[in-house]
Structure formats: C-alpha cells, structure tokens
Amino acid sequence: MSLIHIQNLNKHFKVLNRREGIGGAFRDLFSGSYRTVKAVDDISFDIEAGEIVGYIGPNGAGKSTTIKMMTGILKPSGGTLQVNGLMPYNNRIKQAQIMGVVFGQRTQLWWDLPVIESFKILREIYKVDQKMFDRHMGMFDELVGLKTLYSQQVRTLSLGQRMLCDIAASFLHNPQVVFLDEPTIGLDISVKAKIRSLIKTLNAERNTTIILTTHDLGDVEALCQRIIIIDKGKILYDGDIKRVTALFGAYRTLKLQIDNYADSTLQSLQEKLTEHFGADNGCTIAQTEEFWTDVTFDQARTPLSDVLGQVMANFRVSDVRIVEISMESVVQQVYDGALR
C-alpha cells in the first residue's frame, strides 16, 4: 500500500462576498452573501515511501491547502485521504509523530531563544531519545554546520540560516514523510544550493518521503523524479519530471529593448521571424512591460543564436536579457496541451 493515498479529495471554503469602499464595508456587516471557493477540487494521487515529489503550481493553486489537509490541520470537505493508512485530521496527534513540516513563510523555532533550545524542546515534544538526538544533531552539524548557530537567538539568524535550522528541525524525530512548503522562498542561489543538497542527503540516508511545494522550477529539477502540477484546485499533470523539464528546459524568453520602438515594431518583428523560420516557428511575441519586447521561443526548433541573429540583423537593440520560462508559462503550456 502506498504511504499517501488521495482519492477525489475536495476542500471548499465559504467566503463572504466583500464590497468595495467604506459603504461596502458597512453593508458587509449585515451581508449574508457567500460564495464557495473550491481550493482543492477533486484530486487523486498516490505517493510511495521514499519518493521526492514536486507539488507545483502558481499562487493560489491549492498547493498549501492540500498540504494542510495531509498534515491534519484542515478537514477535507470530501473524498479519501490517508497517510500511512490513517486519516490525518481525525488522528492529528498520532499522525504528527510521523510527519515533519516546514512552512517557508513561518518558523516553528522559538523566536526569542537560542537555536539549540528549540531543538531541545522538540526533542521532548517528539519524545526523541538522547542517542538518536545526538546522532541527528551530529549529522545536521556535518551537513550544514549547525553547531556554530547553537547559541544564536533564532530572530538574529539570516533567512537562509533559519531555513536550514527549520529543515533540520523537521527531520529531528525521523519522520516517515516531510512536507516542505516553499523552503527556498526569498533565498539567494548559494543558500538554495545548500538547502537542495541537505534535502537530497536526508532523503537518501533515511528514505524519507518528501513532498515539496515551490515556485522555483530549479528546486524541482534538482530534487524530484516526479512532479504534480496543480492549478485552480485541479491536477494538470502527474508524472515523470523529464517530460516537463523537456518542456520548460527548451523554452527561453528573449527580452529586447528595441530603439525607436513604434506600434508597428511587433508586427515587423513577427514578419521577419516568419520570413526566416517559416510560419509554424513556435515563437510568440508580446510586449509585457514598457520598453521591453518579449520573444518566447523553443530552442529545439529555433536555436537562440538564430533568433538573436535575426533580431540583431533587422533592429537596433539597446539591451537584451534571456530568462527561463516562468511557472505561470509552464502551467499555460500544459493547459494548451503541451504534455498530451
């Protein structure tokens, strides 16, 4: 049997329809008008022990709501949800013992106390014996140099240090499954790399199942074999990461600042690209912000050097940026049938 079993899971919220302005706020006091928001809408999947699964989607897709149901914080509106054979919400205290959770936006460490004290409190809460505690603390020290932070107050840690501590803390009681909700949010590249290797090592050494939600496609690429894409509460894709990386790996967006930009510039750019690469060239052109023209193209069909060459040959360009495809565009591509 799989470690996590989800079938036709729903979570609906009743939300008050709020009106604008002060007058609206007054009328809201007596309003009985609600609408139902389907945060999670009929999803199903199974996760096996030892997997690292990337659970991704744009803001408000329902990722965190799913995690909060799996951790027993929220009660599902309908459907089946079992972790290790039990329904988390009805067995919260028992289930919490086999789970670890990191919410990237908030810490579970004691804000005013030195780091080591939080670990000591967690040791008592999760009833971790001294031997296991010492072994794990030794390992965390080896992996991220935790010892140097022991005596530092949590509130004085940098965001990256705090996140490393939070992740280590979530593994302290050797849980079967760890939920990482946006563990790299707001961090710079080098700390991200550290966190990724920490997660990878912990997964490999303990065979801990890890469910990772993130905005950063780099995290998913570095860690996961399997990816679940969710948007507007529904699952869009569930499968091998390779098909998705092939998708967003090949696409790039070329951002151009074209001199003497006029309304006709987009049109003529389109014409030049069609002239050179043919009508079905897979390039899309848009102006997303002032002064910047975006050309999104598929590297497999039109190599970067060719696209850039065409642009440079025909326009005076004062600035160029190349960016990876964003989470939103990936979701859009999946909607448009890129994975079918």
Add this chain to the structure above:
Amino acid sequence: MKSYLALLRGSYMVGLVYRYGFLFNIAGNVLYMSVTYFLWRSIYQGRETLNGLTFDQTYIYVALGSAVFILLKTYVDWQLSFDIREGMIATYLIKPIDLQLYILFTSLGYCLMSLSAITIPTFLLLIFVFHIEIPLGVGLLIFPFSLVLAYLLSFCFDYFVGLLCFYTESIWGLSITKDIIVTVLSGALIPLQFFPDVIQNVLMWLPFQAIYYTPLTMVAQPTLGWETFLPMLGVQLFWVIALFGLTRLFYDQAIKVLRISGG
C-alpha cells in the same frame, strides 16, 4: 507530560531574555501600590472599618489584587488571535500535542516569571515598606492552591475568547469587553463586600469571583477558618473542571472553521 514541561521551561526562558522588563514591571507595581495606599488611607480617614473590613484588610486585598492581576493575565487571547490571524497556529497543529495544553503550559512559563518578578516582591514590599501586617491563618496555607485554580480559570476565559477568533478573525473588542467584565465582577478592583447585597448574591453564583475574590480573601482575612475556605476552594475546583470541559468542546467546534491565511 515531559513534553509540556519542556514548553514551560522554554517560555520561562523567553521571559528571562527580556530582563529589563522585570525592572519596569516592579517599578510600575510599586507606583501603583503607593497610589492606592494613599487613596485608601484618605477613604478610611477617621474610620475604623468600612463594609466590615479594616484598612489593612482592604489594602492587602487591593495591593495584592494588583500583583495577582498581573500574574493571572495570561494574554492567551491576544496570543491566540495573533497566531490564528497570522497563520502561526499551523505550526502548533503539526506537533503531536494537545493545543489547549500547549498554550496552557507556554503561558504558565510566563506566569512563573511574573510570580518570581512581581508577586513575591509585592509581598515583601507590603510587609517591609508599608508595614502592613498580614495576619497569620489557615488562609495563607490554602492561598497557593487557590491561586493555581484561579490561574486555570483565568486561562479558560482568555482561551475561550482567543478561540472566538476562529469565527470573528479579530477579537480586539471582545477581549476588552472580557477584561472589563472579569475585572469588575471578579472583585479584582475592589472587594465584593463593597457591592450592594443583591449584586453580591448574584456574583457569588458566577465563575468570576473564583478568580480574584477567593484567593485574595484568603490572604486579606486568613483567620476565617477552614469551614469558610474549603467550600470556596470546592467552588473554584467546580468551575475549573466545568470551564475546561466547555472550552474543549468549543475547541472541537471552532477548529472546524479554521482557515490558514497566507502561504
């Protein structure tokens, strides 16, 4: 149990981190006690007793009341509503512990801080600076037990108002209202003997008097004897059990409407 004691230890340490807070708390309390001393001195001018209480009895009651007030103010309602609004409640719910006990033991840590920093110094001030004689009697023996029960009662009220935040998303008004009701009806501000008889009779049937009036009377009039104090303790115990039960039932309802904001 050990895990809850770890929480208590943790919050006690947090209290110690802000060490200058101590000094200001003590200074504030000394100021308050001085003001009330002169206030009640002038009220008692030329009178031996008022509503059956001597000056010393009233002053012990009022001064100790202010110290106990700080001790019994758990701020659990504010903490809980903050945690619910900010979504921090999620970090408690992922731990294998009972929410009510988690919050109780965390707040107990702060309470022990106030005990060592405020209540005990207040006792010493009363005796050595204002030369108030605290008469010895059985009441003093029962006082600590009564104080623990009073704390649990005060906790239940604060916890209940905090849980309301699940529904209302803000408890500012509710919390202020609760504070006023508890302060007036519990005898925290003035002894209940100063109320008209009819109101006194009504108040005795409510849980509020068990928070302040009961423990404070044990120190202000400790010679009243076992036959007076044991029933009072029994009433306190009754309310603790009743309110703990009720808040637990209420929690089971309230948690169902939980929505975690942000993230």
